[in-house]
Amino acid sequence: MNRTWIILGATSSMARAFARAVSQEGAGVLLAGRDSEDLAALAADCRLRGARIAEAVAFDARRPDGFAAIIQRMEAEEGELNAAVFVGSMPEQAAIDADPSLIDGTVTDSFTGPARFLQMLAPLMEARGGGTVVGVASVAGDRGRLGNYVYGAAKAGFATYLSGLRNRLTRAGGHVVTVKPGFVDTAMTWGLPGMFLVATPEKVAEDIQKAVRKKRNVIYTPFFWRYIMLIIIHIPELIFKKMKI
Amino acid sequence: MLWKSADYSGWGRVLQAKGEIARPERQAALAALLDDGLLPAMGMRRSYGDAALNSDGRAVDMTRLDRMLGFDPETGILDVEAGARIGEIAAAFGPKGWLPAVMPGTGFATVGGCIGQDVHGKNHHHAGSFCEHVVSLTLRTAKGVVEVTPEKTPALFRATAGGLGQTGVILSARLRLLPCKGDVMVVTERRMADWEEFIAHLDTSRATYTVGWIDATAKGAALGRGVLEEGETGSGLMPQRIKRRKVPLDAPNFALSSPIVRMFNGAYYRRVPEKGRTVVRPISDFFFPLDKIHDWNRLYGKRGFHQFQCVVPLDQAPALRDMLGEIAGSGLASPLAVIKRMGPGRAGYLSFPMEGYTLAVDFPDRAAARELIKHMQARATEVGGRIYFAKDSLARPEEIPAMYPELDLWRKEVTKADPEGRLATDLVRRLKLRVAK
Numbered sequence: 101m102n103r104t105w106i107i108l109g110a111t112s113s114m115a116r117a118f119a120r121a122v123s124q125e126g127a128g129v130l131l132a133g134r135d136s137e138d139l140a141a142l143a144a145d146c147r148l149r150g151a152r153i154a155e156a157v158a159f160d161a162r163r164p165d166g167f168a169a170i171i172q173r174m175e176a177e178e179g180e181l182n183a184a185v186f187v188g189s190m191p192e193q194a195a196i197d198a199d200p201s202l203i204d205g206t207v208t209d210s211f212t213g214p215a216r217f218l219q220m221l222a223p224l225m226e227a228r229g230g231g232t233v234v235g236v237a238s239v240a241g242d243r244g245r246l247g248n249y250v251y252g253a254a255k256a257g258f259a260t261y262l263s264g265l266r267n268r269l270t271r272a273g274g275h276v277v278t279v280k281p282g283f284v285d286t287a288m289t290w291g292l293p294g295m296f297l298v299a300t301p302e303k304v305a306e307d308i309q310k311a312v313r314k315k316r317n318v319i320y321t322p323f324f325w326r327y328i329m330l331i332i333i334h335i336p337e338l339i340f341k342k343m344k345i
Numbered sequence: 346m347l348w349k350s351a352d353y354s355g356w357g358r359v360l361q362a363k364g365e366i367a368r369p370e371r372q373a374a375l376a377a378l379l380d381d382g383l384l385p386a387m388g389m390r391r392s393y394g395d396a397a398l399n400s401d402g403r404a405v406d407m408t409r410l411d412r413m414l415g416f417d418p419e420t421g422i423l424d425v426e427a428g429a430r431i432g433e434i435a436a437a438f439g440p441k442g443w444l445p446a447v448m449p450g451t452g453f454a455t456v457g458g459c460i461g462q463d464v465h466g467k468n469h470h471h472a473g474s475f476c477e478h479v480v481s482l483t484l485r486t487a488k489g490v491v492e493v494t495p496e497k498t499p500a501l502f503r504a505t506a507g508g509l510g511q512t513g514v515i516l517s518a519r520l521r522l523l524p525c526k527g528d529v530m531v532v533t534e535r536r537m538a539d540w541e542e543f544i545a546h547l548d549t550s551r552a553t554y555t556v557g558w559i560d561a562t563a564k565g566a567a568l569g570r571g572v573l574e575e576g577e578t579g580s581g582l583m584p585q586r587i588k589r590r591k592v593p594l595d596a597p598n599f600a601l602s603s604p605i606v607r608m609f610n611g612a613y614y615r616r617v618p619e620k621g622r623t624v625v626r627p628i629s630d631f632f633f634p635l636d637k638i639h640d641w642n643r644l645y646g647k648r649g650f651h652q653f654q655c656v657v658p659l660d661q662a663p664a665l666r667d668m669l670g671e672i673a674g675s676g677l678a679s680p681l682a683v684i685k686r687m688g689p690g691r692a693g694y695l696s697f698p699m700e701g702y703t704l705a706v707d708f709p710d711r712a713a714a715r716e717l718i719k720h721m722q723a724r725a726t727e728v729g730g731r732i733y734f735a736k737d738s739l740a741r742p743e744e745i746p747a748m749y750p751e752l753d754l755w756r757k758e759v760t761k762a763d764p765e766g767r768l769a770t771d772l773v774r775r776l777k778l779r780v781a782k
């Protein structure tokens with residue numbers, strides 16, 4: 101089967117691990133992001149690991165006028181089309197408190213930008229009658245917390261969007277996997293205090309691949325975050341609102 | 346965040362450091378970091394001692410700059426970022442009929458780390474050292490990014506190969522891979538009854554890959570007994586076992602006590618039938634036997650451990666046998682003990698290899714073991730041998746010039762490449778490598 105993945109936000113370490121994993125299986129990868137030099141290095145790496153094709157593609161969540169060209173590039177590939185979304189930005193909550201206009205960029209990067217892209221891609225996937233969308237949301241979207249509620253709200257919006265998209269694509273033979281990673285060892289979490297049970301990007305990529313194969317709907321990675329979040333979600337608001345976690 | 350405050354150590358966990366570490370994921374981020382001044386680089390910190398430590402200072406972790414950038418099947422030359430792991434390269438290229446020409450005993454070692462220690466593999470007697478297969482490398486020195494090759498910049502190349510990261514940060518390298526038949530190994534294992542038989546077989550082995558496991562607890566007539574392994578690459582199908590095991594906790598101290606090690610070694614020796622056997626293994630099992638168990642260094646418990654590795658000239662085999670006798674008599678060794686015959690191949694001023702025999706033995710960290718290791722280091726020096734910086738945490742500065750006669754040539758190049766001494770590591774300071782006498 102001829103498979104192609106568009107990977108949005110391909111310079112992140114989770115995306116890199118995922119791109120390598122699907123390359124090893126011979127899929128084609130279109131690596132989308134802003135740092136073209138870095139993407140070119142990753143594309144070479146994916147080719148040497150077995151990708152059918154690997155190309156860098158310019159993508160900026162905040163510049164939707166570039167999206168149509170990417171969709172066109174995808175259309176040129178025969179067979180199954182898939183998308184994996186790793187984009188998102190998380191300014192410190194304190195920075196947002198000082199400059200509320202940062203909310204717009206956070207929401208665009210983490211939710212509306214990729215949603216708009218997927219909205220443009222959906223008809224093509226429906227026409228091909230299959231394919232999978234992997235959307236990376238976050239445990240931060242399960243409940244608003246003092247530390248990062250703007251980022252959390254954007255990811256919650258994205259998760260809700262993915263749930264609706266799943267409803268839509270399933271009808272056409274496609275599938276959507278929502279991924280909620282806990283703490284992952286990335287540049288974003290490097291050196292942050294209070295990290296525990298940190299997963300490697302490779303482990304997350306492995307979990308995502310498994311979820312794609314088994315057509316899982318919503319996964320937490322590593323799995324135990326489902327239970328951690330279950331507890332956090334069930335703390336009564338009366339208590340939660342006074343907590344600092 | 347850019348900087349992580351960390352307590353960290355080398356593989357042996359005896360020597361520790363506290364400092365700030367950055368781990369850039371893109372070349373642009375690394376370049377920006379080094380614009381503020383050079384920093385010592387570290388790979389996977391598989392060096393046992395303090396080669397990759399910088400106490401109370403800063404360092405840059407290269408492991409996320411790990412991409413393969415290009416390969417030319419005509420020449421077999423692979424262009425690769427310095428943080429890429431050897432095992433990953435082998436896994437990607439073995440099935441296509443290519444392997445890194447030299448592979449150390451762990452696939453977790455990075456290209457940068459293999460250059461920094463000019464590592465050797467089980468084929469050293471044929472293939473020489475790692476850096477003899479480095480066609481060129483890009484190095485960030487105090488003067489900026491330079492292309493270093495053995496032909497155009499021989500002195501800088503020789504100072505960088507095995508140069509412990511002191512000439513600059515290696516960004517990427519072009520490696521000449523070696524053609525292989527496929528990614529399985531045909532391995533012949535034979536019992537060696539004693540030292541004489543072992544040396545005789547090491548001397549006459551014609552195999553591409555040759556290594557010996559030695560029972561460092563066997564005494565008397567059995568002194569030097571072990572298992573000789575000879576391997577050739579082959580083609581075929583071998584189910585790739587990906588199950589890795591982890592060591593979840595630091596083991597208690599008695600885990601490697603002398604009766605247990607003796608029992609284990611006896612069983613390990615007899616595992617191979619008396620008449621020997623030939624088996625087929627995945628390449629990773631042959632080259633990186635310990636990588637299947639993640640964090641196996643925790644088996645030594647919290648106190649950590651040392652590896653003593655020396656090489657002595659060919660005519661000093663009896664001295665090596667005497668050292669082994671002392672080790673066996675002490676009852677301090679762990680099951681991990683390896684013997685190899687080395688060829689003359691070395692690429693740098695401070696490269697470890699010399700034509701002769703090399704012995705490597707692990708010891709849990711105890712006062713008696715430290716004393717024994719220091720004593721053997723002195724012995725190795727006396728007989729014209731040397732110890733390996735990748736394994737050392739106990740050597741003394743005054744021993745080094747005799748072991749490494751090209752030290753002053755190295756110093757000269759290092760001073761040019763890093764005049765401010767920003768790249769110094771704990772090992773370099775401990776052994777006063779950069780300070781002239």
Ligand SMILES: Cc1cc2nc3c(=O)[nH]c(=O)nc-3n(C[C@H](O)[C@H](O)[C@H](O)COP(=O)(O)OP(=O)(O)OC[C@H]3O[C@@H](n4cnc5c(N)ncnc54)[C@H](O)[C@@H]3O)c2cc1C
Pocket residue numbers: 356385386387388389390391392393396397407427428448449450451453454455456457458459460461462463464465466467508509510511513514515516635735770
């Ligand atoms: C189980 C095991 C088996 C081993 N078997 C062998 C063997 O058979 N043969 C052998 O020769 N060695 C062997 N070793 C030693 C190992 O190969 C070396 O210590 C190697 O250097 C480890 O690579 P690393 O990436 O962990 O480097 P590190 O230990 O992190 O660094 C090693 C040195 O290289 C420098 N360095 C690392 N990256 C860069 C860079 N990008 N730019 C500049 N300098 C850099 C560091 O400053 C340091 O001085 C073994 C080690 C283990 C744990």
